[in-house]
Amino acid sequence: MSSSAENPTLTAEITKPSTEIATETAQSAKKITLKTSDDQIFEVEESVAMEFATVKSFFEDAPSSTDTVPLPNVPAKPFSQVIEFCKEQIKFKANPDETEKKRSNSEFVKEKTNEDLVEMIPVANYLEIKDLLDVLNQAVADRIQNRSVEYVRSFFGIDNDFTSEEEALLREEHAWAFEDVDED
Amino acid sequence: MMERLICHLQSINGDLVTDILSRVDGSALASVASTCSELRGIARDQGLWKRLCHSRWPSTALEEAEHLISGSIHGCFDKFYSDACQLVLYDEVASANSLKLPECAELNPGTSPSDLLSLIDVYSKNRCVFSRILDGIPEAVDIFQAWTC
Numbered sequence: 017m018s019s020s021a022e023n024p025t026l027t028a029e030i031t032k033p034s035t036e037i038a039t040e041t042a043q044s045a046k047k048i049t050l051k052t053s054d055d056q057i058f059e060v061e062e063s064v065a066m067e068f069a070t071v072k073s074f075f076e077d078a079p080s081s082t083d084t085v086p087l088p089n090v091p092a093k094p095f096s097q098v099i100e101f102c103k104e105q106i107k108f109k110a111n112p113d114e115t116e117k118k119r120s121n122s123e124f125v126k127e128k129t130n131e132d133l134v135e136m137i138p139v140a141n142y143l144e145i146k147d148l149l150d151v152l153n154q155a156v157a158d159r160i161q162n163r164s165v166e167y168v169r170s171f172f173g174i175d176n177d178f179t180s181e182e183e184a185l186l187r188e189e190h191a192w193a194f195e196d197v198d199e200d
Numbered sequence: 201m202m203e204r205l206i207c208h209l210q211s212i213n214g215d216l217v218t219d220i221l222s223r224v225d226g227s228a229l230a231s232v233a234s235t236c237s238e239l240r241g242i243a244r245d246q247g248l249w250k251r252l253c254h255s256r257w258p259s260t261a262l263e264e265a266e267h268l269i270s271g272s273i274h275g276c277f278d279k280f281y282s283d284a285c286q287l288v289l290y291d292e293v294a295s296a297n298s299l300k301l302p303e304c305a306e307l308n309p310g311t312s313p314s315d316l317l318s319l320i321d322v323y324s325k326n327r328c329v330f331s332r333i334l335d336g337i338p339e340a341v342d343i344f345q346a347w348t349c
Contacts, residue, residue: 138211153216157223165234172209174236186234192285193230 048075049084056092057084060099067102069144089142094135097128101148125155130171133159167200209238217242226252226281246270249277257284259319259331268317313337 048065050058065085066072074085087095101124108117125133133155140148160168169176178186187194209217221229221243229252233243253260253269260269260280269280313336322330 134212137216138213141213141216149216149219153220154223156220157228160220160232161224161228163228163231165231168228168231169235172235172239174209174239177236177238183234186240189282190230190234192282193227196227197231 051084051086052090052092052095053088054091058095063106064099064102067105067145070142090139094139097132097136098139098148102145105147121151125151130159162198164197164200214242218245221248222251226285244278246276249281253277253281257319257321258328259321259333262331262333264333265319
């Protein structure tokens with residue numbers, strides 16, 4: 017019974033091994049080619065690429081397209097981290113486990129630098145990955161909580177454009193807020 | 201230790217910044233408001249401060265309180281939050297830190313207790329179980345009588 021089911025495949029593998037392997041790869045993992053703003057080419061599994069709502073709607077408009085999808089607002093560095101996140105996410109689609117998902121998400125942000133997080137936010141926003149955007153915004157919020165004004169400036173790369181008088185006034189106005197901030 | 205970043209704020213639009221700021225507490229929001237004029241503008245969003253007021257003092261969500269706070273000549277929910285945090289609300293904390301009353305808390309000499317409203321939130325086991333707005337100052341009112349009516 018089982019041998020009759022296996023035999024044709026086996027024969028096919030023996031007669032045309034190279035074609036068989038190629039077909040199998042294409043079926044299990046169709047790749048989508050994406051090009052970042054800094055001209056890097058990424059070949060991403062279709063299931064992962066479909067996590068990007070922007071890319072998904074591109075293929076809904078042109079289902080048979082094999083073109084490279086340009087991502088004009090997406091630099092390669094944050095994009096590769098976004099792919100890393102989405103690869104993890106699709107595991108939970110097949111096998112939902114909220115606790116494990118939370119753990120995985122916090123693990124993901126924990127090992128990212130402030131710069132990584134802030135660079136990924138516009139990418140997640142452009143690609144419309146709601147879950148990731150939520151995780152990133154929460155991570156940034158957590159990192160600026162209980163921090164000094166200088167730390168927040170440095171976090172976002174902001175230049176202080178207040179005059180010293182304005183700043184003194186703000187300090188006074190918000191004095192209640194600055195009592196228990198963590199050291200930078 | 202933290203790395204120095206270069207103008208990352210420009211790549212994050214205002215809506216995203218507002219979303220991030222909706223996840224921090226009042227102190228952090230005040231810190232953000234003190235960083236630069238652009239963030240100050242975003243951090244003035246009354247919706248953000250309203251949410252903070254509501255979660256810290258549930259009575260501020262009552263219609264009469266909302267109406268009063270948003271219509272105040274002294275400013276809106278941001279001002280209310282900041283003033284309330286500076287006020288001597290908790291005696292031990294205040295005397296331990298020798299907090300001074302902010303100037304804005306000074307009342308006209310002619311103000312009588314009946315000119316004031318009291319926002320009251322009663323907590324039991326860390327949950328707010330009762331919120332009410334009362335005329336006058338707390339000492340002049342029997343809270344439990346108000347509760348039963």
